[in-house]
Amino acid sequence: xxxxxxxxxxxxxxxxxxxxxxxxxxxxxxxxxxxxxxxxxxxxxxxxxxxxxxxxxxxx
Numbered sequence: 768x769x770x771x772x773x774x775x776x777x778x779x780x781x782x783x784x785x786x787x788x789x790x791x792x793x794x795x796x797x798x799x800x801x802x803x804x805x806x807x808x809x810x811x812x813x814x815x816x817x818x819x820x821x822x823x824x825x826x827x
Contacts, residue, residue: 772827781821789827 771790773782784802788795806813 772825773821774827776827781817782826783817783820783824786824786827 772786774785774789775782777785777789777795779785779799784798785795787793788798791798802813802817806817
């Protein structure tokens, strides 16, 4: 497992999900589906965390 960094080559919005998938080895599609489901279930915290990660994390 490598350190987390945004992956702009597979990005749809900011590269957070693709960076997370790359650093954990989990399938990118699974990460995106879980992110959408978590956003729908707990919308108050997910979007701000996503934006913070997208702005703070280094790019790969």
